[in-house]
Amino acid sequence: MSTPPLLRIDALGIDLPVDGEPRTVVHRVDLGIPEGAAVALVGESGSGKSLTARSVLGLLPRGAHVHGEVLFAGESVPRMRPERLRTFRASEVAMVFQDPRAHINPARGIGDFLIEGLTTARGVPAAEASRKVTAILREVGIPDADRRMRQRPHELSGGLLQRVMIAAALAAEPRLLLADEPTTALDVTTQEEVMAIIGEARRARGLAMLFITHDLELAAAVCDRVPVMYAGTTVEELPADRLRGRASHPYTRALLASRPSVSDAGAELRSIPGRPLSGFEVPDGCAFSDRCPHVRDLCRNERPEPGGFVEDGTAACHFPHPLTSEETGSHA
Amino acid sequence: MLEVRNLRKEFGDFVAVDEVTFSLPAQGSLAIVGESGSGKTTTARMIAGLETPSGGHIAVAGAEPAPGRPRSRARRARGRQIQMVFQDPYSSLDRHQRVGDAVAEAVALHQDLPAVRRRARVAELLDLVGLDDRQARSLPKALSGGQRQRVAIARALAAEPRVLILDEAIAALDVSIQAQILALLARLRTETGTALLFITHDLGAVRYVSEEVLVMQAGRVVEHGPVATVLDDPQAPYTRRLIDSIPKPGWKPRRRGDKGAD
Numbered sequence A: 001m002s003t004p005p006l007l008r009i010d011a012l013g014i015d016l017p018v019d020g021e022p023r024t025v026v027h028r029v030d031l032g033i034p035e036g037a038a039v040a041l042v043g044e045s046g047s048g049k050s051l052t053a054r055s056v057l058g059l060l061p062r063g064a065h066v067h068g069e070v071l072f073a074g075e076s077v078p079r080m081r082p083e084r085l086r087t088f089r090a091s092e093v094a095m096v097f098q099d100p101r102a103h104i105n106p107a108r109g110i111g112d113f114l115i116e117g118l119t120t121a122r123g124v125p126a127a128e129a130s131r132k133v134t135a136i137l138r139e140v141g142i143p144d145a146d147r148r149m150r151q152r153p154h155e156l157s158g159g160l161l162q163r164v165m166i167a168a169a170l171a172a173e174p175r176l177l178l179a180d181e182p183t184t185a186l187d188v189t190t191q192e193e194v195m196a197i198i199g200e201a202r203r204a205r206g207l208a209m210l211f212i213t214h215d216l217e218l219a220a221a222v223c224d225r226v227p228v229m230y231a232g233t234t235v236e237e238l239p240a241d242r243l244r245g246r247a248s249h250p251y252t253r254a255l256l257a258s259r260p261s262v263s264d265a266g267a268e269l270r271s272i273p274g275r276p277l278s279g280f281e282v283p284d285g286c287a288f289s290d291r292c293p294h295v296r297d298l299c300r301n302e303r304p305e306p307g308g309f310v311e312d313g314t315a316a317c318h319f320p321h322p323l324t325s326e327e328t329g330s331h332a
Numbered sequence B: 001m002l003e004v005r006n007l008r009k010e011f012g013d014f015v016a017v018d019e020v021t022f023s024l025p026a027q028g029s030l031a032i033v034g035e036s037g038s039g040k041t042t043t044a045r046m047i048a049g050l051e052t053p054s055g056g057h058i059a060v061a062g063a064e065p066a067p068g069r070p071r072s073r074a075r076r077a078r079g080r081q082i083q084m085v086f087q088d089p090y091s092s093l094d095r096h097q098r099v100g101d102a103v104a105e106a107v108a109l110h111q112d113l114p115a116v117r118r119r120a121r122v123a124e125l126l127d128l129v130g131l132d133d134r135q136a137r138s139l140p141k142a143l144s145g146g147q148r149q150r151v152a153i154a155r156a157l158a159a160e161p162r163v164l165i166l167d168e169a170i171a172a173l174d175v176s177i178q179a180q181i182l183a184l185l186a187r188l189r190t191e192t193g194t195a196l197l198f199i200t201h202d203l204g205a206v207r208y209v210s211e212e213v214l215v216m217q218a219g220r221v222v223e224h225g226p227v228a229t230v231l232d233d234p235q236a237p238y239t240r241r242l243i244d245s246i247p248k249p250g251w252k253p254r255r256r257g258d259k260g261a262d
Helices: A050-059 A082-091 A111-120 A127-141 A145-148 A158-171 A188-205 A216-222 A240-246 A250-257 A297-301 A325-331 B040-047 B071-082 B099-110 B115-129 B143-159 B177-193 B204-211 B227-233 B237-244
Strands: A007-018 A021-033 A038-042 A066-070 A094-097 A176-180 A208-213 A226-231 A235-240 B003-012 B016-022 B029-031 B055-060 B084-085 B163-167 B195-200 B214-219 B221-228
Touching: A007 A050, A021 A038, A021 A050, A021 A208, A021 A226, A038 A050, A038 A216, A050 A066, A050 A094, A050 A176, A050 A208, A050 A235, A066 A216, A066 B195, A082 A111, A082 A297, A111 A127, A111 A145, A111 A158, A127 A145, A127 A158, A127 A188, A158 A188, A176 A188, A188 A208, A188 A216, A188 B143, A208 A216, A208 A235, A208 B071, A216 A226, A216 A240, A216 A250, A216 B040, A226 A240, A235 A240, A240 A250, A250 B177, A325 B204, B003 B040, B016 B029, B016 B040, B016 B055, B016 B214, B016 B221, B029 B204, B040 B163, B040 B195, B071 B084, B084 B143, B099 B143, B115 B143, B115 B177, B143 B163, B143 B177, B177 B195, B177 B204, B195 B204, B204 B227, B214 B227, B214 B237, B221 B237
Parallel strands: A021 A235, A038 A208, A038 A226, A094 A176, A176 A208, B029 B195, B029 B214, B084 B163, B163 B195
Antiparallel strands: A007 A021, A007 A066, A226 A235, B003 B016, B003 B055, B214 B221
């Protein structure tokens, strides 16, 4: 990458109090998002993907201790003063969450919610804010904007409300969109609509995106690069189009094999034994060692560092795929 | 084993389930697939006796349940035939009860066994769903979502039901755990002979648990057939749309006509 990325996360670690004791919940996250690009952070529950997203906003829980660096256009987010953080969140990054209902005041109208962000945080006159919001609502597939703006959140379906949240995010004209499982609670046909809307809006604006998801296939379809997280560590990072077939970390490969396929009749479903660990539960060695089919002694004793095993990607694994010829036989 | 004919449910003017007909053979596995508002869960709840149908017939092993609200004795009798597992096992487990005791309680409710045989039956059920002794002594909060769902399945199987209804039972689980539960369900069918009614929004999972699938939209069955036929050669436009919206290699999301009016 010749131009510096819009967002760079460098050896990020996060300690949080768990039952009163400081514990490491994120061990090591590395990723970069160039201006206008989309990166999907993929992981299961406890992987630390949402905490990583929150660290980008400087929105970590009280008592959190951050190591490493989160750089937005070269500026350190963990070192931002409270006042700078406020303007940063109001105008440079915007977030869309899994559950829009938890992030919108149920007692107030949709219009107030949308316009308020512009008038209070950015000083836009009310009439202009209203015009702008109406245009964005049309763009995200809400043609009858005037009627919708008079409605309250409970009158809208989940899919419509998520479009409202996307409109609110776009209205702030951010440079980076943070989308944390924005379609997980939606029907699959609605998910497609919402992802199409986000994609169109991003392309029209050159807007970069950090997309948090548990769905590898969705990640690969809508993003340029995919870092995969497991138990607080980015275990692999690679271009989205190389995910199928070129992933080299056993966790990434296992995750792909465990997803039911609607199209592939012959595909055998392979489950991963055990359960996903949280960052604070991991053993001394590799976080995935307890569940890995290729585990060896070294894996249990020494935590692997991210390395350049695949073309244009990295994997934090002592024995990344493809393995030696003797082992590929048993793997295939 | 289970015969459902012209099943209908109205909530006021709203028709939630409209003329649903299917049959589930002994040891068979049928999936009902649909999105929110399709009527799939209402259909399942009527079969489980949790909702009263507005019309139609449900017969289990040839017998139709008496109309109206069942008494507790009748409910237990029905429970022995049909059991249901829900999406969130946490809310259906007592958080102060060890999960092994929760399974023992379900065994005691449905079978009058001496203590020794009851303990043996509990151990057998826990083993069947893949829970070890340490997990059996745990409280629900110490278990993962997948483990709690195993507890819920063990409790349901305590009744030795003829039909096990799974209502979005894997939807809240991590991907790597979903595959474990799907494998468990496949094993249960061969080992217990229980027929499965698998209610889901996830067409992908259907191939791994069911032979037959019913696709529902807005209360109606839009397609019904063998899983391989429906998934590989869908006839209803809605089934095609569902399949096309699932992310897969080479997939790009498209807007396909807005449902902006809802």
